[in-house]
Structures are given as structure tokens and as C-alpha cells.
Amino acid sequence: MKRIVLAGLVISLVLFGLGAISFSQETLILGQEFKHPRRPRVVFDHDTHNEKAHLDDCSICHHVYKNGKLVEGESSEDQKCSSCHKINPEENEGHTGQEENEVSLREAYHKRCIGCHLKRKKGPIMCNECHKGSNKK
Numbered sequence: 001m002k003r004i005v006l007a008g009l010v011i012s013l014v015l016f017g018l019g020a021i022s023f024s025q026e027t028l029i030l031g032q033e034f035k036h037p038r039r040p041r042v043v044f045d046h047d048t049h050n051e052k053a054h055l056d057d058c059s060i061c062h063h064v065y066k067n068g069k070l071v072e073g074e075s076s077e078d079q080k081c082s083s084c085h086k087i088n089p090e091e092n093e094g095h096t097g098q099e100e101n102e103v104s105l106r107e108a109y110h111k112r113c114i115g116c117h118l119k120r121k122k123g124p125i126m127c128n129e130c131h132k133g134s135n136k137k
Contacts, residue, residue: 033082033105039131042109053123061112081108 031041055061062077063070076084085108103111113130117123124130 030109033080033087039127040133042130043132053120060116063112081105 026046028044028046029041030044031037034041049055058077059073059075062075062079064074064076065071082105085103085105087105113123114125117125
């Protein structure tokens with residue numbers, strides 16, 4: 001009986017440990033807003049990316065613009081990118097988000113990600129380096 005209880009305890013601890021590991025890293029699927037994406041959606045491990053890139057300031061990626069100017073130290077991390085950047089540029093006309101925005105969501109992802117990778121001379125810049133797998137997500 002003690003062996004069964006001990007085995008159950010060990011299994012529970014292992015499962016709990018695995019669960020903690022899986023929830024400790026926020027993995028995002030970028031591009032879910034696109035109904036018919038041209039390429040596979042991007043699986044993005046947020047925490048690992050920021051650790052490798054030595055990013056502590058969320059506003060580097062989650063920026064805020066007001067009146068066409070970057071607001072230093074202010075972050076939009078509590079909002080989806082699509083709240084300001086619409087899927088199609090035409091949808092941005094008359095948009096009442098943080099500010100009128102002419103940059104489409106696709107452009108925003110690419111300019112922010114690829115632009116930073118080029119500037120730092122690190123990270124993927126070719127399509128298939130981020131867009132891997134299939135669109136079945």
C-alpha cells in the first residue's frame with residue numbers, strides 16, 4: 001500500500017513539474033487573425049526570445065505612438081497588435097484605436113521583427129526561418 005501511495009506521489013510531482021515547465025514559457029501562435037494566411041503561422045516562444053535577445057523593456061516590441069511620435073516607457077503589452085494594426089491597410093481608415101495607423105498587421109509584424117533582427121544582426125530574416133510547418137493551427 002505504501003508503495004502505491006509513494007508511486008502516486010512521485011508521479012504527481014513529476015506531472016506537476018512538467019506542467020510548471022510548460023506554463024513557465026509563453027508560447028504564442030502569431031498570425032491567428034489572418035483567415036487565409038499566405039504562409040504558416042509563426043510559433044513564437046516569447047520568454048526564450050526575450051532571454052536570448054536580452055530584452056527587459058516590453059515597450060521595445062510593444063510600442064505606443066501618440067500623434068505620430070513614440071511614447072518612451074509606455075507599453076501596449078496588454079493589447080493585441082491587431083487593436084491598432086488592422087489586417088488590411090484599408091481597415092485602418094477611421095480606426096479609433098490608440099491612434100490612426102496606416103501600418104497593416106502583416107507589415108507591423110515584419111517591420112518590428114525583421115527590422116530589429118537586421119539592426120542587431122541576429123535572428124531570422126528569411127520567410128521560412130519563422131514561418132515553419134503548416135497553416136493547420
